[in-house]
Amino acid sequence: MNNGLHSRRRFIADSTKLFVIVTSFSVLPCACGKEQAPQSKTATGLDVENGEIVLNINNLPYRPLKNIGGGVKLDIEGAPKPIIVTRVTGTEVAAFSSQCTHAGYEVLLPENGVLICESGHGGEFDLRGNAIAGPPKSNLTKYPARLDNNKVYIDYPL
Ligand code: FES
Secondary structure, eight states: OHHHHHHHHHHHHHHHHHHHHHHHHSBOOOOOOSSOOOTTHHHHOOEEETTEEEEETTSGGGGGGGSTTOEEEEOBTTOSSOEEEEEOSSSOEEEEEOBOTTTOOBBOOOBTTBEEBTTSSOOEEOTTSOEEESSOOSOOOEEOEEEETTEEEEOOOO
C-alpha cells in the first residue's frame, strides 16, 4: 500500500518535471521584427519565468520593442497564429493574437502605429490590438504584458 502511494507520488513528481521540459521546448519565436531578425531566432527558444514569456529588448530579435511603434511576432507551437508584441509608449507594451477577429487571417506588424490585416478586407488595429477600421467588430485577443527594466513579461497561457 505504501509502495503504491510512494510510486504514485514519484510518478506525479516525474510527470511535473517532464511537463516543464516539454513546455520550455514548445515555445519558439519567429523572425518578423521590423529590424529584420535573423532566421536563427526560431532556434533560440523563448525564456519562460514563473509561467511568463520573457523578452529582453536589448537582444537582437526583440530590439524593435525599444522604439515606440515597434513590434515583433512570436510563434508558439499549437497556437493558431503568432502572437504580436508591441511597444505602445515609453513605459507600456501590449501582447495579443495576430489572428484577425473578422475571418481569421493574420495581422501584420505595425507600420506607423497601425496593424493591417493581411486579408485585404481593410481590417486595422492599433498598437494595443483594438479594432479601429474595417470589418472586425472586436479587438484582437489580448494577453497581459508589462515592461520592466528592458524586459517584456507576457502572461500567455502556456
Ligand atoms: S480577416 Fe481581417 S479584415 Fe477580414
